[in-house]
Amino acid sequence: MNALNEAEGRVISAPFFIRGRIVEGADVKVRSRDLGADFVTPAIDLDAIVMPRAELPPLLDTPLAEIIDFLVETGARLALARNPHMRECLELLSATNPLPRRVVENLYLSAPYYLSREILEGSIASNFADPAALDRWVTRTDRHGDTGAIRAFPPRVIHMLAGNAPAGCISSIAQGALVKAVNLFKMPSSDPFTCVAVLRTMAEIDASHPVVRSMSAIYWRGGDESVERTVYRPQYFDRIVAWGGGDAINNVIKYLGPGIQLVSFDPKTSISMIGHEAFASAEGVAEAAERTAADTTVFNQEACLASRFVFVEGDRPQVEQFCAKLVERLGVDRTFASAVAPLLPVETREEIEVMQAMGDEVKVFGRTDGRGLVLLSDHPVDFHPSNKTSNVVMVEKLEDAIRYVNVATQTIGVWPPERKAELRDRLASAGGQRVCRLGTANQHVLGGPHDAMYPLQRLVHWMGDDDITVAAGNPEFSPAAEGLA
Known part of the structure; x- marks a missing residue:
């Protein structure tokens, strides 16, 4: 048992968050990778964390402006002095995360910034030429007069969160909400707390809000096939966003195939x-x-x-x-x-x-x-x-x-x-x-690419609705004239 457990005479508990509700339990005992600290989690209910394809994403018809308002309010409530969940995480992380407490505290103090309006709106503006496609079908007409429509449809995403920056999950939560995704966050053993604390803060604002109902956060040990062989399937998810070391990325790769894509923020x-x-x-x-x-x-x-x-x-x-x-x-x-x-x-x-x-x-x-x-x-x-x-x-x-x-x-x-x-x-x-x-590596121009890509573009499911009135067999249509022959 680690020092914090012994000092407090209790086992550290890492609850789950499943689409608006906290799930507690001590069914599984886990040892963190970095510091060897023990913590316990509930058993995973696979049925609860998977949203059937027949069920439309909760955020589908929620206006982007409303989502941003909700995230901004969440950011304001993450202020460390006023948020008991974040303060509790600060103490718990001393047992599982190698970063010093003071550094983690400074990360938490900056947490509201990641959900500020300028960050959120800047991210949308840089990722989407026409953000309206996130809210509705956008009609377009090509040079032949043919019309169609496109929509940035909400994806179903598993986020493999990184353990080296405890506040990093906030950006992942924001990205998942901005693209209206159905989100499952796999927490790291070095920080099985912060993501749930942020989502719990959201639920206290409105547990029935579509953003909240789109979010789940759980922990399982990477490589556990009893979980991964089920959830890493295109029937349930179409994107895996992976932050992590080489072993973690390689483990995900073996599950990739038609219908499920990897967006990798791999080791750099x-x-x-x-x-x-x-x-x-x-x-x-x-x-x-x-x-x-x-x-x-x-x-x-x-x-x-x-x-x-x-x-x-x-x-x-x-x-x-x-x-x-x-x-x-x-x-x-x-x-x-x-x-x-x-x-x-x-x-x-x-x-x-x-x-x-x-x-x-x-x-x-x-x-x-x-x-x-x-x-x-x-x-x-x-x-x-x-x-x-x-x-x-x-x-x-x-x-x-x-x-x-x-x-x-x-x-x-x-x-x-x-x-x-x-x-x-x-x-x-x-x-x-x-x-x-030199000297500004940890500062960024708002709206810039990350790891040589604009990730929100890659997360959404781009759906097209073409409404061409001239059939291919019609003499007015000439493949040669179009350069297709």
């Missing part, structure tokens, strides 16, 4: 690129180090957008000066990072010790004590830097770093920002998904 690696201009002055080096540290330490480097590799254009004495400054700035308390992160895995620490002993391959700045570590090398290390570890790689010119960019490279922070324009096309061609000013 982010990098930094620093030009020689940073070494024009001591102040320039300090600024580059601070900006790199800010990008590296987001969620103690648990976030996909957190930098792990830093490609620096400079000679060795300059780059070593930068590394010394960087390691100092890694060990700083920040809004979404703690001064001391969890220790690196034992096997990674041992690998670094071997590199140190070899001498020539890697120069190490700092210690493996969670306060920050910088590894200086001529090429990227062959392991995944984590727990506030930065691999600084010397390059003759920034273009040389592009060969290390691929389709799994999410965010690229560039300094000075004037260098972005010369790099971004080649970064995109290599597979990179986002370029930004």
